[in-house]
Structure formats: C-alpha cells, structure tokens
C-alpha cells in the first residue's frame with residue numbers, strides 16, 4: 001500500500017500514472033490533505049503545490065517508517081514546454097518532482113522519463129508547429145521530460161519518416177474505413193480485445209449481415225460529407241475466421257461505391273495461421289487486399305502453447321510462403337516481447353526466424369498487462385522486468401535495423417513491461433499508411449462492427465469518438481444509433 005497526500009492540486013490521475021512507471025502492484029490510496037499520518041504502513045508521499053505571485057513549484061517528500069527519506073522541489077524555471085500552457089506546466093512540475101523522488105527511491109530511470117501518454121511524438125509535432133528548432137525540442141525532451149538520448153533519436157527518426165504521409169490539406173479530407181471482426185478461434189492469455197471464441201458459421205453470417213448494413217451506411221455518410229477513402233483496414237479479433245462468402249459479401253458492398261484498385265491500401269489481419277487457407281488468400285488477393293498480417297507473436301513452440309495458440313511455428317511459416325506464392329507483396333508479422341517465461345535467447349530465436357522469412361513489416365510489441373486478460377487475472381506480481389525487456393528490445397531493434405527494417409511508427413500502452421513502446425518496422429517504401437494515420441491521429445477513422453471506434457477529425461487536430469457496443473446483441477440492437485452518432489459528428 002502507498003499513501004499519497006495531495007496538497008494544492010488534484011492531479012490524482014497523473015500521480016498514479018507516474019507511480020505505475022515503477023510499480024504496477026501496490027494499492028494506491030489518495031488523501032487530499034497536507035497533514036500526513038505517519039502511522040500508515042508502507043510508503044507515504046506528500047505532493048505539495050507551491051503557488052505565489054512569483055513562483056510555481058512542487059515539493060514532493062517521501063516517508064518510510066515515520067522518517068522522511070527523500071524530498072525534491074521542482075520549480076517552474078526547471079521546466080520548458082513545447083507550447084505555452086499553464087495547466088500543463090503545473091501538471092509537469094508535479095509529475096517531475098514525483099518522478100525524481102521515485103526514481104531515486106527505486107534506483108531506476110525510465111527510458112521515456114515521466115512521459116506516460118500513448119504518443120510521445122505529439123510533443124515533437126506540437127513544438128515543430130510552434131516553430132521550435134529540433135535542438136530546442138530535443139532539449140525539452142531531455143531536460144523537461146527526462147527522455148533518454150536513444151529514445152529522442154528514435155522519436156526524431158520516426159517523425160522524419162512519417163513526414164511524407166503528412167499533408168494537412170489531404171489528411172483533413174481523407175477517411176479510413178476500419179472493419180472489426182471480433183472472433184478468434186481461441187483466446188490468447190494476454191488479450192483484452194473485443195473478441196469471441198465461441199461462434200459458428202451461423203453467428204458469423206448473422207454478424208456479417210449487420211456489419212454490411214453499417215458499412216454501406218457509413219460509406220454513404222462519408223461520401224455525402226465529401227470525404228475521400230484513403231485506406232481500408234480489417235482488424236479484430238481475427239478477420240480470417242470469415243468464410244469466403246462473408247469476405248466477398250463485405251468487399252461487394254465496398255465495390256458498390258469504390259474501385260478497390262484505387263484504394264491506397266487495403267489491410268487484412270490474417271493473424272492466425274489456423275484460420276487461413278489457400279482459397280481464403282486467393283479471395284483476398286482477388287479483392288485487392290494489398291497488405292496482410294500473419295502474426296506469430298513468438299516463434300517458440302512452447303510459448304505458443306502457453307499463450308493458448310493452437311498452431312505451430314511450421315504453420316506460420318507455411319502460411320507465409322503460401323501468401324507469397326499467391327502474390328502478396330506486403331506482409332506484416334507481429335512479435336511480442338515479455339511473453340510468459342521467455343528469455344532474451346527465445347526472443348533472438350523468434351526475431352531471427354521472422355527476419356529469415358523477409359516480411360515487409362515487423363511489428364514488435366512489449367507485453368502489456370491488460371485488464372480483463374487471463375494473464376492479469378492469473379498473475380500475482382505484475383513485473384516490469386525492465387532490464388530483461390530492454391535486452392529483448394535491443395535484440396529486436398538490432399536485428400531489424402541490421403536487416404534493412406526502419407522504425408516508422410510507434411505507440412505506448414499503459415502497464416507495459418519495461419516501460420517501452422510498440423514499434424512498427426518496415427522495409428523502405430513498405431510502411432503501412434493506416435498505421436501511421438491512426439496512431440498519429442491525423443485522419444478520420446470510421447469504424448464499423450462490434451466494439452469498433454470511430455475517430456472523427458474536427459478542426460484544430462481535435463477528434464470526436466463514437467464507440468460501438470462491444471456486446472454482439474447490443475451491437476445488433478444499436479447499429480442505427482451508431483450510424484446516427486457518426487452522422488451527427490460528421491455534419492456538425
């Protein structure tokens with residue numbers, strides 16, 4: 001148990017996120033008071049905001065066994081931000097002073113300092129739009145947010161690589177159609193996505209019937225609002241559980257409005273080899289799918305069993321070769337580092353076997369402890385394993401770079417092992433447009449299907465969200481409501 005006393009501010013959310021950089025397990029109790037009770041067991045933190053006419057500061061003190069063991073004060077002069085924002089300044093002072101005391105106490109520094117948001121690149125983007133020089137931005141990342149030199153270099157590299165996909169004028173008039181297929185043959189132990197593993201063909205047919213209606217109405221809405229279709233993305237779940245007829249039915253509705261050949265990118269997550277066969281791949285090829293994902297997550301047989309996958313490494317390789325034979329020239333493969341009981345040697349084996357196949361994209365995820373997953377329900381201690389994960393991360397990074405794969409998009413998740421990030425690598429010119437525009441939030445995403453999220457771009461880089469019901473029955477009942485919500489946001 002850790003007791004937090006907040007005085008002069010109410011940044012409870014921020015405080016909790018900074019604490020989780022170091023510890024995912026301890027229960028956190030918050031008090032709004034500057035009088036601390038030293039009788040609490042465990043760590044006690046007092047975070048006091050100091051505000052006078054000429055000074056903004058935060059003093060954070062750490063107590064253990066009734067003794068003060070650390071105290072750090074951060075002043076506004078210690079902070080330089082990417083934009084003028086008084087509220088952000090206050091939050092940053094509070095977060096930084098807490099980060100310092102915890103970093104000393106745990107004897108650990110985080111690669112991303114106390115940045116806890118999903119998109120660290122947003123800082124670069126905001127600063128560049130505010131005409132700051134790259135040198136100044138790097139100093140802000142280093143001195144204000146405590147980001148390591150390696151990560152600063154990575155952020156810059158990714159930002160530079162993405163610039164060719166960024167054109168405000170085009171981005172604002174584009175939309176991307178996301179189609180969610182929430183079914184998987186078995187449930188992976190780390191999964192918290194909307195995905196059902198109890199289904200049969202009747203359930204799939206029924207789902208696709210409703211989905212097609214939502215897709216058609218969504219396309220009509222986009223067209224009437226002068227949005228141009230940029231990419232289509234089939235995600236899940238495992239979209240390749242669909243039958244060939246299901247797939248054709250979905251593509252037929254899109255074909256009523258668009259020439260599939262003209263769409264910049266159509267991606268299809270054929271994630272699990274146990275759901276793929278030659279006929280399905282032929283069907284996707286015929287329907288102009290330009291990029292597919294075959295996702296091993298690991299190339300170690302024992303781990304596949306442990307994470308509840310019901311296919312072998314050979315199945316993955318066979319499916320990959322089949323897809324190449326059919327003519328797919330953009331194939332992505334996902335790996336996860338930090339899977340149960342895997343060592344750096346296991347990760348080395350996985351990345352080497354993947355690289356030997358020569359996919360066009362490799363996405364490396366760090367395992368994240370997600371609420372609702374079997375893993376989090378079973379695991380007593382949620383370990384960050386920072387040193388081991390960093391070693392694994394280095395192995396994947398080194399192997400990818402050595403083999404001509406460049407990092408081109410990244411995002412971070414909450415409760416992630418090693419406090420690192422998920423990185424998409426691509427061979428030159430093989431970047432996924434959809435991944436860039438969704439992560440950087442530069443274009444509208446219109447989502448269809450149970451649990452799909454629409455993010456509709458409004459002025460000033462702001463998005464409005466529509467979240468479809470995750471439950472299949474509720475989704476069916478509320479399709480019309482989902483469409484009306486999208487319509488309202490698009491037209492206002």
Ligand code: SF4
Pocket residue numbers: 183184186187188190191192193195236237238271272
């Ligand atoms: S394949 Fe993906 S969506 Fe399906 S259970 Fe595994 S992690 Fe979840």
